[in-house]
Structures are given as C-alpha cells and as structure tokens.
Amino acid sequence: MDLMRNSAPEISDKKSQSRGSFASDLLKLVSGSMFAQVLGILTGPILSRLFAPDAYGLTALFTSLTGIVIAISCLRYELSIVLPVRDEDAANLLGVSLLSVAGVSSLAGLLFFSGYYFIPQWLNEPNIQGYLWLVPFSIFFGGVVVALNYWNTRFRRFGRLTISRVIRSLSSGFILISVGFLGYTTAASMIWTAVIIQIIVALFLVRLTWKDDGQLFRQQISVNAMLHGAKRYRKFPKYHTWAALLNKVSWQLPTFMFSIYFSPAVVGYYALGNRVLRKPMSLVGGSLSQVFFQRAADAKNDGTLTVLVEGLYRRLVRVGLLPAVLFSIVGRELFIVVYGPNWAEAGSYTQILAVWTFFWFISSPLGTLYSVLEKQEKSLLINGMIFVTRFVSLVIGGILDNIWLALFLFSISGIFTYGYLSLSIMRTVGINWATMFKILLSNLMLLTPMALVLITLKIIQAGPIIIFIVTIFFISAYFLYIAKTDPDLMRIFGRMKLPRFGASQ
Numbered sequence: 001m002d003l004m005r006n007s008a009p010e011i012s013d014k015k016s017q018s019r020g021s022f023a024s025d026l027l028k029l030v031s032g033s034m035f036a037q038v039l040g041i042l043t044g045p046i047l048s049r050l051f052a053p054d055a056y057g058l059t060a061l062f063t064s065l066t067g068i069v070i071a072i073s074c075l076r077y078e079l080s081i082v083l084p085v086r087d088e089d090a091a092n093l094l095g096v097s098l099l100s101v102a103g104v105s106s107l108a109g110l111l112f113f114s115g116y117y118f119i120p121q122w123l124n125e126p127n128i129q130g131y132l133w134l135v136p137f138s139i140f141f142g143g144v145v146v147a148l149n150y151w152n153t154r155f156r157r158f159g160r161l162t163i164s165r166v167i168r169s170l171s172s173g174f175i176l177i178s179v180g181f182l183g184y185t186t187a188a189s190m191i192w193t194a195v196i197i198q199i200i201v202a203l204f205l206v207r208l209t210w211k212d213d214g215q216l217f218r219q220q221i222s223v224n225a226m227l228h229g230a231k232r233y234r235k236f237p238k239y240h241t242w243a244a245l246l247n248k249v250s251w252q253l254p255t256f257m258f259s260i261y262f263s264p265a266v267v268g269y270y271a272l273g274n275r276v277l278r279k280p281m282s283l284v285g286g287s288l289s290q291v292f293f294q295r296a297a298d299a300k301n302d303g304t305l306t307v308l309v310e311g312l313y314r315r316l317v318r319v320g321l322l323p324a325v326l327f328s329i330v331g332r333e334l335f336i337v338v339y340g341p342n343w344a345e346a347g348s349y350t351q352i353l354a355v356w357t358f359f360w361f362i363s364s365p366l367g368t369l370y371s372v373l374e375k376q377e378k379s380l381l382i383n384g385m386i387f388v389t390r391f392v393s394l395v396i397g398g399i400l401d402n403i404w405l406a407l408f409l410f411s412i413s414g415i416f417t418y419g420y421l422s423l424s425i426m427r428t429v430g431i432n433w434a435t436m437f438k439i440l441l442s443n444l445m446l447l448t449p450m451a452l453v454l455i456t457l458k459i460i461q462a463g464p465i466i467i468f469i470v471t472i473f474f475i476s477a478y479f480l481y482i483a484k485t486d487p488d489l490m491r492i493f494g495r496m497k498l499p500r501f502g503a504s505q
Contacts, residue, residue, distance in 0.1 A: 040279060043173040048339040050180035051190065053268030053346075058187035060271035061128050061259055063194055064252035065119075066138040069108045071248040073143030075100040076240035078150040080233040087154075091216055092225040093233065094151050099226070101143030109136030123259045131191050138195045141202040148205040151213075160208055164201050172197050243380040250387040253394055254410065261398030261406075272339070273349040277327060281320050281361045296369055306430045309366065313426065313436065316362050317443050318486065322478055324358035325447050326471055327351060329454045333464040334471065349407060356411040359418035366425045382421050389413035446481075450474045 074097040081097065084090045112119065112135045120129040145164075152160050172193060179189045210217075254274070258266045296305060327334070327350045335347025370379040393413045397406020423433055453474075457467050 039169045039173055043177060044276070045338050045340070047176055047180065048272065048343055050177070050185050051187075052185070053265040053272075053342070055185065055187040055190055055268070056271050057259070057264035057267030058125065058127055059190040059194065060255050060267050061123060061125055061264075062131055062135075062187075062191045064255040065112075066135055066142065066194075068245070068248045068252055069104065069135075069139045070142035070146065071244050072241050073101045073104045073139055074098075074147050075104070075237040076244055077230070077233060077236055078147045079240065080229070080236055081147075081150040082154045083233070084229075087216060088220040088225070089229055090151070090154055091213070091220050092222070093229045094147060095217075095221045095226045096230045097147040097150075098144065101140060101147060105136045105140035105143060108139050112136065123256060125259050125264060127187070131188075134191065134195050138198050141195075141198040144202040145198065145205060148202075148209050151209060152205070157212075160205070164204055167204055168197055168201050171200055239380045243383040246380070246383040246387045250383070250390045253387075253390050254406075257394040257398055257406070258403070261394075261401070262403055266403060269343070269346040270349055272343060273331075273335075273346040273353065276335075276346075277323070277350050277353055277357045278360075281323055281357060309369070309426065309429045310431050310435070312365060313362070313422075313431070314439055315486075316365065317439055318482070320358050320361040321440075321443050321447060322475070324354045324361075325444075325451055326354075326454070326474070327357075328354035329451060330458065330467050330471060333458075333467040336464045337468040352404070352407045352411050356414035356418070359415050359422070363418045363421040363425070366422055369425050369429070378424070382417070382424070386414075386417045386421075389417055447478075450478075 077093055077097045077100060081090050081093045084093065112132045116129065116132055119132060120126045149161060149164075152158075175193045175196065176190065179185075179193075254270055255267055258270055296308065329351070331350035331354065332344055332347035335343050335350070339346070367379065390410060390413060393409035394406050396409055397403065423436065426436055427433075453470065454467065457470060
C-alpha cells in the first residue's frame with residue numbers, strides 16, 4: 001500500500017531514488033515534531049503550575065505581534081525557493097528572501113517604535129510596552145529561520161530541520177523550567193526565552209547551511225539574478241503576502257480581541273487551550289505540508305496529483321478526527337488533570353474550538369496547492385473571507401461582553417470557511433464532495449462508540465481522573481486499530497522503515 005494512496009501509479013525507480021521517499025522525508029520531520037510535542041506534554045503541566053494565566057496572556061500578545069510580521073518577512077518568496085529547476089536560481093531567491101527579512105524587520109522596528117505608547121493602549125495591556133523594543137530582533141531571526149527552512153526543504157535536509165525543532169523544544173523547556181524554579185515566573189521570562197530561542201535556531205541553521213552551500217552562494221548570487229527571480233515569482237509578494245498577512249492576523253485576532261474586550265487571563269486561557277489543540281494536530285499536519293508542497297509539484301507534472309491529494313485527505317481525517325472528538329467532549333476534564341484546576345476554563349475553551357481545529361487541520365496542508373498551481377489570488381480571496389468572518393464573530397462577542405458567544409461564533413465561522421477551503425481545493429484537482437463526505441463519515445462512525453462512553457461518564461458525573469484514564473485507553477485502542485488497518489500511517493509514528501513513495505505493496 002502506498003503511503004498516500006494505494007492505487008497510485010508507479011513512479012520510475014530513477015525518479016524515486018533521486019527524489020527520495022515521501023514517507024521517509026515525512027518521517028524525519030515528524031520525528032522532530034513528535035519529540036517536540038512529547039516534550040511539550042511533559043513540560044506543560046510543570047509550566048502551567050509555575051506561570052499564571054496572566055503571564056501566558058502577555059507572552060501570547062508579544063508572540064502574536066512578532067508572529068504576524070515573521071509570516072510575511074520574506075514577502076513569501078521563501079515559497080518560491082523549492083520551485084526552480086536550477087539551484088542557482090533557488091539560491092538567488094533565497095537572497096531575495098533574506099533581503100526582504102532585513103527590510104521588513106527594520107521597517108517593523110520603526111513602526112513599533114513610533115507606536116510605543118499607542119500599541120499598549122490599543123491592546124489594553126500597558127505591560128507590553130517594555131518589550132516592544134525586542135520585536136524587530138525576534139522578527140529578523142524568525143524570518144531567517146523561515147527562509148532557511150525552505151532552502152533546506154529544497155535539498156530534502158529534513159534531518160536538519162528535525163534537529164532544529166528538537167533544539168527549539170529542548171532549549172525552551174530547559175530555560176523556562178529553570179527560571180521558573182528560581183522564582184522568575186513573570187511574563188518577562190517567557191518573552192525573553194521566546195526571543196533567545198529564535199536566535200539559537202537561526203544561528204544553527206545559518207552555520208550548517210553556509211557550511212554546505214556557502215560556495216554556491218558566493219559564486220551564483222548576484223543583484224541581476226535576484227532581480228530576475230523576484231520578477232519571475234512576483235505573484236508571491238503580490239498575492240501570497242497579503243493572503244499570508246490576512247491568515248496570520250486572523251489567527252491572532254482572538255489574542256488581540258480578547259485582550260481588548262476582556263483580560264490578560266482570558267488571553268492566557270485561550271493561548272494554552274489553542275496551543276494544546278493545535279500542536280498535537282500539527283504533529284503530522286505541519287510536517288506533511290512541508291513535504292507535500294515539494295511532492296505536489298512533481299505530482300502535477302506526472303499527472304498523479306489527484307490520487308496524491310485524495311490519499312493525503314484520507315490520512316488527515318484519520319489523524320485529526322480523534323483529538324477533535326475527544327477534546328469536544330472532555331476537554332475540561334483533561335485540562336483539570338493535566339494542567340491543574342486553575343486551567344479548567346481553558347479546557348472548556350477547547351471543547352468549543354475542537355471541531356473548528358479539525359477543519360483547519362484538514363485544510364492546512366491542502367492549502368499549499370494554491371502555490372503549486374500558481375493560483376495565489378484564490379488563496380488571498382479565501383483568507384480574506386476567513387479574516388472577515390473571524391473579526392465579526394469576535395467583535396459581536398466582545399461588544400456583548402460574552403466570551404462564550406465569541407468562542408462559539410469564532411468556531412462556527414471557522415468550520416464553514418475551512419470546510420469551503422478544503423472543498424474548493426479538492427474540486428480543483430478533480431475530487432468531488434461525495435468522496436470527501438464518505439471518507440469523513442466512515443471515520444466518524446468508527447469513533448462514535450468512544451464518544452458515547454465519554455458522554456455517559458459525564459452524565460453520571462464520573463470524576464476527571466476516571467475520564468482521563470478512559471480517554472487514554474481509547475487513544476491506545478485507536479492506535480492499535482491503525483496499526484492493523486493502516487500500517488503505512490502507523491510506521492510514521494513507529495519510526496520504522498517506510499515503503500518507497502509510489503511503490504505498490
């Protein structure tokens with residue numbers, strides 16, 4: 001069985017060997033993500049007991065401000081790095097990306113300096129003022145990481161990207177726990193740690209990339225070649241930058257709006273709840289996006305894009321539906337056990353947001369197809385729709401001073417917009433809605449008995465610990481089921497040797 005689709009046609013041995021295995025590339029990235037997530041699971045309960053929701057909230061505001069600009073710091077030229085046939089052209093696109101990072105971070109520094117007094121008032125959080133001067137530094141090093149991630153993706157150096165993720169997780173966990181136990185449990189510790197980690201990861205990637213490709217850069221990068229590359233791929237800054245900006249701002253809207261209308265504690269609850277929901281679900285999804293983006297270009301030329309996308313959708317549904325079902329039913333109980341009673345409200349937030357997160361998880365890797373098909377204008381249109389619906393939902397909840405209404409409207413709007421995004425992409429490659437619904441329904445029926453048991457436990461008011469134990473049992477049983485029915489997917493989690501992409505079994 002092929003990893004992505006068991007009916008996929010054979011790809012030549014020569015091409016398979018030169019391009020490598022999709023599955024093995026995915027495994028390298030997933031292994032780093034898995035380590036990061038496991039470490040996060042282990043350190044999360046400790047950090048949640050060291051740092052208060054207010055500290056999480058202020059840190060979330062800082063990382064939201066920087067994250068928005070980092071997302072567009074390369075003007076989206078980083079996406080073009082994997083596309084040219086010649087490495088010389090790709091090197092010049094890397095140069096364009098890094099120059100864009102320098103320019104954007106400098107401009108951001110000026111903007112944040114000019115808004116030194118306005119931004120804290122706008123966010124209803126005066127404590128953020130003392131950290132605004134760190135924003136351009138975080139943006140610069142974060143942008144360098146983004147550009148070098150795609151450069152290394154081009155050459156399938158996924159092991160290196162895995163190590164960078166491990167470094168990020170280990171360093172962050174070690175620093176925060178250390179300063180926390182020393183008594184430095186304010187937002188300052190969390191914000192400084194975030195900036196330091198960006199610098200560490202950037203320097204790591206710069207060192208190894210220059211060691212491998214420094215000669216290529218010195219010989220091939222030129223002003224004329226960079227200008228040619230920037231012009232050739234001008235659709236990326238023209239359309240994709242605005243799409244990415246809208247997407248990133250819409251992601252951070254809850255953080256900003258909850259700070260404006262409610263309190264730092266509410267921001268903290270949302271920040272932890274959102275992180276717990278999205279991080280595990282992006283364990284495979286984020287890695288899949290990066291590898292899938294490279295493979296989709298080949299599949300487009302080979303005529304195998306339809307079977308590749310359908311196989312991807314099947315695996316995304318199988319991986320993402322379980323956490324969505326579990327958190328939507330027993331999110332509050334899980335948070336009480338894992339993070340402590342003080343974070344029960346964050347668990348309630350996850351119950352509202354779980355289904356929305358599932359639809360996001362499905363559409364995220366599929367969304368990279370707009371770049372492969374060079375239809376960035378569609379990506380811009382859909383991201384604009386996502387932004388507007390989120391903004392309206394949060395404003396209504398904020399004006400009515402009802403956090404639960406805000407979360408509910410936010411979730412409902414996300415389900416419809418991301419559902420439409422997935423459907424639009426699948427139709428573009430020739431997959432109809434009936435096929436999508438059949439795949440979704442078959443997996444949902446499989447999880448129905450688990451859902452009924454958990455609902456019953458809540459009705460009879462079983463304690464959080466009992467519900468937690470039963471949930472862990474269901475997760476284990478589900479993975480045993482996958483091991484029997486979908487060995488290719490299980491091998492991703494099991495770190496076993498995977499079949500060559502395109503080969504039949």
